[in-house]
Amino acid sequence: MQSTIKKTIQKVSFYLLGFALSGCSSANNEMAGGNLQAINHTMHGINWMSVDGYRADGGGGSSCCIIMPVKWRPGLKAQIEWEVDPEPFGPTPPLGTDEFRAFMVKHKANYQRHNTTVDIPEWPGTERCGLKVHFLVCNQIKVTSSCWAFNSEHYPIKEPSQMKEPAVCPK
Template identity: 35%
Template structure:
């Protein structure tokens, strides 16, 4: 299930959408904390030593938006390193949000 995420401020977009508007998204995929021979996480200067995975980058088109939708920018990381970016005035948990936010299926006992 997806839904990790977090917040970073800030993004600047034009107040009026125009065709061909794109954004470059870069993200770190994978990585791990360095461990010593005993399996303990290695610390340096009081911080865990992190070994980065690989960086991915995609330039994606920003779909058309209206002024009222300039509340926040949502970035969806999809399978096969695809990325969807959109401006919205509702959050992913809202039932009218598209694409629909993934939900765990409710299992019923029979």
């Protein structure tokens, strides 16, 4: 119960921060809150991601919140950090057993952490719809604030889902 209350308070705090920032800033620097969404194009698991310090689930759903400018401006960037599980679908021992706990210690030792800085592409007017972070093979990242649904003909990122890692990644 306390965990649920704490999460609710955190979400409300983020919204209030966004409203406070937007109310106290000039028109060119107006900020607002938006959701973060991870879209995984790889065969690996994305355990979590962080965008400019705002941490979110890597599982594909939207998470609250990130504070972004209402209007796009040149040079807008996002610092992305994430954790990869290279073998998320392998067999595991029964939950709650000593064998499972020992397995997880070894399994977690294979997790990989990455970070990069990417440009945030321009969005028209004030049609910013949060930030969608696309995880591609070779630890590449693309982001968009498009309001179109993923796989829509108008969606700007066209890479397919379930991409397999190439034998050699480009440098």
